[in-house]
Amino acid sequence: MKETIKVTVNGRTYVEDVEPRLLLSHFLRETVGLTGTHVGCVIGECGACTVILNGKLVKSCLLFAVQADGKEILTVEGLAANGTLHPIQKAFVEGYGLQCGYCTPGMILAAYYLLGKNPDPTEEDIRKGLAGNLCMCTGYMQIVEAVKEAAKQLKKA
Amino acid sequence: MAETKYIGKTIPSKEGARHATGRGLYTDDFTLPGMLHAVILRSPHAHARILKVDPQAAREPPGVFTVVTPEEIEKKTHPFKPGRYAAGLKKAIPEYAGAIGKVRYVGEPVAALAARTRGAAEDALELISVEYEPLPAVVDTAEAMRPTAPLLFEELGSNLAWKGSLHYGDVAAAFNQADKVVREHLKIHRYSSTPLEPFACIASFDAASKKLTVWVNAQVPEVIYDALREALGLEDVRVIIPDIGGGFGQKIHLIRKYVVLISLLAIESGRPVKWTEDRSEHMMAAGHSCAQEFDVEAAVKNDGTVLGLKFKEIDDVGGSISTLTIHFTNKLNNLSNTYRTKNIFLEGCSVVTNKCPVIPNRGIGKPGMCFIWERMMDRIAQELDLSPIEVRSINLVQPEEMPYTTPSGNIYDSGDYPALLKRALEKIGYEKLKAEQRREREQGRLLGIGVVIGVEPGGRNAARDMAIFPEMKESPGSGGVNGATIKIEKNGTVTLFLGSPNCGQSHETTTAQVAADILGVDPEHISTSTPFDSDLAPWGVAAANSGNNFHLYDIGAVHGAASRLREKILTLAAHVLNAKSEELAINAGVVQATGSPLKKISFAELGKIAYGNQALMPKGFEAGLQATFYYTFPHGEPNLVPGPEGLVRAQFTFSAGAHVAVVEVDKETGKVHVLRYLIVGDNGAVINPQVVNGQIYGSAAHGISVALGEGFVYNSDGQLLTLTLTDYGKSSTMETPRIEVEHRPSPSPFTTLGQKAAGEGAAIPSPAAIASAVEDALRPLGVRVRELPLSPEAVWKLMQEAVR
Numbered sequence: 001m002k003e004t005i006k007v008t009v010n011g012r013t014y015v016e017d018v019e020p021r022l023l024l025s026h027f028l029r030e031t032v033g034l035t036g037t038h039v040g041c042v043i044g045e046c047g048a049c050t051v052i053l054n055g056k057l058v059k060s061c062l063l064f065a066v067q068a069d070g071k072e073i074l075t076v077e078g079l080a081a082n083g084t085l086h087p088i089q090k091a092f093v094e095g096y097g098l099q100c101g102y103c104t105p106g107m108i109l110a111a112y113y114l115l116g117k118n119p120d121p122t123e124e125d126i127r128k129g130l131a132g133n134l135c136m137c138t139g140y141m142q143i144v145e146a147v148k149e150a151a152k153q154l155k156k157a
Numbered sequence: 158m159a160e161t162k163y164i165g166k167t168i169p170s171k172e173g174a175r176h177a178t179g180r181g182l183y184t185d186d187f188t189l190p191g192m193l194h195a196v197i198l199r200s201p202h203a204h205a206r207i208l209k210v211d212p213q214a215a216r217e218p219p220g221v222f223t224v225v226t227p228e229e230i231e232k233k234t235h236p237f238k239p240g241r242y243a244a245g246l247k248k249a250i251p252e253y254a255g256a257i258g259k260v261r262y263v264g265e266p267v268a269a270l271a272a273r274t275r276g277a278a279e280d281a282l283e284l285i286s287v288e289y290e291p292l293p294a295v296v297d298t299a300e301a302m303r304p305t306a307p308l309l310f311e312e313l314g315s316n317l318a319w320k321g322s323l324h325y326g327d328v329a330a331a332f333n334q335a336d337k338v339v340r341e342h343l344k345i346h347r348y349s350s351t352p353l354e355p356f357a358c359i360a361s362f363d364a365a366s367k368k369l370t371v372w373v374n375a376q377v378p379e380v381i382y383d384a385l386r387e388a389l390g391l392e393d394v395r396v397i398i399p400d401i402g403g404g405f406g407q408k409i410h411l412i413r414k415y416v417v418l419i420s421l422l423a424i425e426s427g428r429p430v431k432w433t434e435d436r437s438e439h440m441m442a443a444g445h446s447c448a449q450e451f452d453v454e455a456a457v458k459n460d461g462t463v464l465g466l467k468f469k470e471i472d473d474v475g476g477s478i479s480t481l482t483i484h485f486t487n488k489l490n491n492l493s494n495t496y497r498t499k500n501i502f503l504e505g506c507s508v509v510t511n512k513c514p515v516i517p518n519r520g521i522g523k524p525g526m527c528f529i530w531e532r533m534m535d536r537i538a539q540e541l542d543l544s545p546i547e548v549r550s551i552n553l554v555q556p557e558e559m560p561y562t563t564p565s566g567n568i569y570d571s572g573d574y575p576a577l578l579k580r581a582l583e584k585i586g587y588e589k590l591k592a593e594q595r596r597e598r599e600q601g602r603l604l605g606i607g608v609v610i611g612v613e614p615g616g617r618n619a620a621r622d623m624a625i626f627p628e629m630k631e632s633p634g635s636g637g638v639n640g641a642t643i644k645i646e647k648n649g650t651v652t653l654f655l656g657s658p659n660c661g662q663s664h665e666t667t668t669a670q671v672a673a674d675i676l677g678v679d680p681e682h683i684s685t686s687t688p689f690d691s692d693l694a695p696w697g698v699a700a701a702n703s704g705n706n707f708h709l710y711d712i713g714a715v716h717g718a719a720s721r722l723r724e725k726i727l728t729l730a731a732h733v734l735n736a737k738s739e740e741l742a743i744n745a746g747v748v749q750a751t752g753s754p755l756k757k758i759s760f761a762e763l764g765k766i767a768y769g770n771q772a773l774m775p776k777g778f779e780a781g782l783q784a785t786f787y788y789t790f791p792h793g794e795p796n797l798v799p800g801p802e803g804l805v806r807a808q809f810t811f812s813a814g815a816h817v818a819v820v821e822v823d824k825e826t827g828k829v830h831v832l833r834y835l836i837v838g839d840n841g842a843v844i845n846p847q848v849v850n851g852q853i854y855g856s857a858a859h860g861i862s863v864a865l866g867e868g869f870v871y872n873s874d875g876q877l878l879t880l881t882l883t884d885y886g887k888s889s890t891m892e893t894p895r896i897e898v899e900h901r902p903s904p905s906p907f908t909t910l911g912q913k914a915a916g917e918g919a920a921i922p923s924p925a926a927i928a929s930a931v932e933d934a935l936r937p938l939g940v941r942v943r944e945l946p947l948s949p950e951a952v953w954k955l956m957q958e959a960v961r
Contacts, residue, residue, distance in 0.1 A: 019276065021276065029185075029186075034179065035179070035182075035183075035185075035186035036178070036179015036180065036181075037179070038183070038353075038354070038402070039185070039433075040353040040354065040355070040402075040436065041435075041436040041881070041882060042435060042436065043436065043881060045881060045882050045883050046353060046436075046882060048353055075179065076177075076178065076179035077178065077179045077180075079178070080178050085174065085177065085178070089174075089177040089178060090177075092173065092177045093169055093170050093173030093174050093177050094169050094170075094173075095847070096167075096170055096173070096663075096847040096848065096850075096851050098170070098172075098173060098176050098177065099403075099661035099662065099663070099851055099855065100176075100352070100353070100354070100400070100401060100402050100403040100404075100660055100661030101172065101175070101176025101177075101181040101400060101402070101661070102181075102183070102352075102353040102354045102402030102403060103353050104176045104177055104181075105176075105177075105179045108177060126890075127890040127891055128890075128891070130889075130890045131889045131890050131891045132889075133889075133890075134353065134882060134887055134889060135353070136350055136351055136352055136353050136403045136405070136855075136859070136887075137403055137661045137851075137855045138851055138854060138855050138858075139854035139855045139856075139857060139858025139859070139893055139896060140854075140858065140890045140893050141850075141851075141854040141858075141895065141896055142847070142850070142851055142854065143890075144890065
């Protein structure tokens with residue numbers, strides 16, 4: 001028994017028949033084919049699957065795909081336009097705000113959401129904004145610095 | 158290479174853009190035509206006999222292709238050969254990819270099945286019926302060693318699966334000459350690095366050609382390659398390692414079981430099969446760092462000089478014999494830490510228990526060895542009423558003694574340990590902090606300062622274990638080998654094939670910097686071939702995200718291959734330009750004769766000749782522009798293999814770091830707040846500062862999180878209580894402190910560019926630094942810190958006991 005859903009991902013609309021138990025994270029990865037949304041725990045504690053759903057920061061493993069019916073999603077693949085990195089992506093690359101890359105898409109979207117709400121965050125604000133996204137590699141130092149740098153660049157632009 | 162344009166500088170990350178745009182490619186991202194999805198049935202018991210496994214009902218649903226049971230695993234696969242991790246095993250105990258006859262830890266794989274979708278596979282898994290006879294669980298090493306304890310392996314006759322000892326110098330004389338003997342009992346708990354990406358594997362078997370191809374996020378291709386050949390009796394095995402979402406040792410060893418099980422499902426079903434572990438499976442069965450217990454005695458003079466050190470170690474190795482001795486044997490890697498003590502005795506006991514097997518984890522036994530030394534330095538200072546800095550200083554190996562040979566045969570290549578310590582104290586403002594601490598103590602604040610120092614060994618020597626197990630039947634090899642291939646394509650592009658996979662240490666960036674300087678091209682124009690593919694890569698035993706091997710073996714190989722290719726480029730260019738190769742310089746991919754502006758030729762033009770124009774090649778020139786180099790450490794002697802004295806170099810380079818932790822303990826809750834964390838490090842000549850900093854920040858953050866509470870907890874039935882990252886206590890941005898790093902490099906005189914290791918480093922001294930700082934904070938209460946973790950609960954208990 002499948003449900004038909006209509007979901008817009010990074011500006012493109014998909015109409016798909018899905019099992020009701022299909023998680024949004026797996027819908028994005030397997031049905032839509034965007035594997036930048038990673039899965040690290042499936043219970044909402046690691047943040048690797050973070051996406052933006054109708055303007056809200058969500059963990060896509062905590063939602064069923066059917067819950068996204070009629071909604072708009074931004075994934076990491078939707079940030080760079082024609083190979084030009086978004087200032088947040090650029091800051092992560094230049095400032096080594098990533099190592100293995102597994103937490104990176106979720107981390108970048110959490111930073112994107114944070115800077116949208118608060119363009120001039122303190123270090124404390126940044127750390128709070130990213131607290132739902134775990135990284136096992138970096139000790140967060142260069143990630144926090146990259147977000148500071150991205151904030152600076154976004155303000156200039 | 159007279160001057161460097163890229164080595165030593167931070168350049169934009171070469172891996173960064175694909176990861177930041179979601180275009181990294183991890184094992185779970187791949188899909189093959191007809192691919193099935195596998196799930197694993199695991200033991201719910203810590204210890205039980207498997208009486209019967211009935212897969213019939215699970216085979217019936219239409220989507221299910223294959224189910225494998227213990228019976229089939231035993232019939233269709235061979236046990237793994239006991240490798241170097243189990244060198245001390247007295248009796249051969251066959252270990253298969255799945256449990257046979259008995260389960261020995263919660264989560265041990267029992268059966269596996271493959272179906273059209275993951276959902277169908279999970280539904281069917283519930284239909285496999287297993288009848289167990291539960292046995293009493295053994296979860297405590299002391300209990301496990303009692304003569305009446307239930308046995309995990311009846312064949313061994315005891316749960317004490319290995320016991321051995323080593324000594325260096327004259328330990329008895331050291332203790333006779335001592336003014337005082339300082340004793341302590343220390344403990345480190347079970348933890349892991351919990352990589353964010355769990356295990357994942359795809360196996361595809363071509364029955365006609367008998368070729369098995371696996372895609373797997375394994376750190377060491379050799380482990381997988383050997384395991385598949387041994388367990389499945391196959392000759393033709395191809396191991397492809399895509400991007401890995403973090404390793405830290407976790408993805409070296411136990412992952413082989415799953416690769417064998419998934420390959421068996423692929424062989425049986427005739428379809429490619431994918432398996433992705435879930436988080437709770439990872440927590441219960443992917444491997445833990447070993448809980449270690451130490452009885453330590455130090456023979457000291459009144460001035461703090463340590464004449465001798467003795468320790469007895471008990472390792473809780475969990476429910477497998479396959480990694481029996483790794484946490485003990487790795488003590489040899491930093492047995493002396495930064496100190497001159499000549500007389501050392503160590504005894505190890507490996508005890509099997511009904512817990513997850515232990516595996517390598519960032520430093521393996523080395524954080525334990527540093528913990529022993531640094532806890533003892535503080536204890537000696539207390540007992541002799543000296544400053545902890547004074548006691549450390551009097552025992553440090555001095556810079557003029559470098560290269561320094563340790564009692565066990567390690568050769569410390571370079572370093573100035575007193576200067577690292579001095580600089581760390583200066584930079585933190587030690588005297589001022591001490592004064593502040595005195596003032597604040599009067600106000601009732603519990604502030605503590607911990608100062609420790611440690612070495613970080615790099616570049617593994619495979620022969621180490623011969624010193625510990627002289628009876629070893631199969632030679633473990635010696636030294637290490639890894640290769641690299643570099644080529645210029647016919648359009649001038651430079652392509653690099655590394656001998657190792659990459660799990661986040663920026664291998665592509667760092668190796669491109671080295672190759673760029675040698676070849677005279679921009680690193681942006683160097684393309685690194687990913688994923689790692691055992692059919693293509695020039696790999697050897699050191700092809701590993703393990704043993705801190707990269708800086709030595711991979712950099713050495715890339716340096717060698719690029720130098721060889723440079724010679725080839727110059728030979729061809731000299732011929733074409735009618736110049737002498739000594740007059741030629743390369744810049745931005747163009748070979749130019751000095752002093753003759755018109756005599757120049759680009760890599761693209763050379764490529765066209767080398768791959769297609771025989772008439773323009775010099776006589777005897779091997780066509781193509783490609784070079785491969787396999788690196789071995791040219792300064793491997795002396796002590797490459799143990800001589801009659803048993804001296805051996807466990808590793809070949811020695812980084813070092815002084816760590817200072819400043820903490821405040823919350824009196825009400827026992828929570829430890831890290832106010833400052835500083836590292837003054839010597840990682841040799843640094844190739845890319847931001848890459849090295851990232852390794853230091855990450856490893857320090859992990860060590861600090863370990864010390865402050867992350868860890869695995871079992872109940873008395875052997876049930877794991879920490880199945881999620883939250884229960885386990887992983888630190889987020891909120892708990893992880895800022896880490897300050899300063900580099901004081903002493904280039905290694907032995908390595909290609911003076912480089913040393915940086916991957917495990919700060920995870921080695923950081924648990925000791927936190928322990929030292931917390932003890933210092935609780936000094937007004939007279940608390941002694943002997944155990945990790947220092948979770949709020951543990952610290953609160955220490956405070957309560959002290960008050961009583």
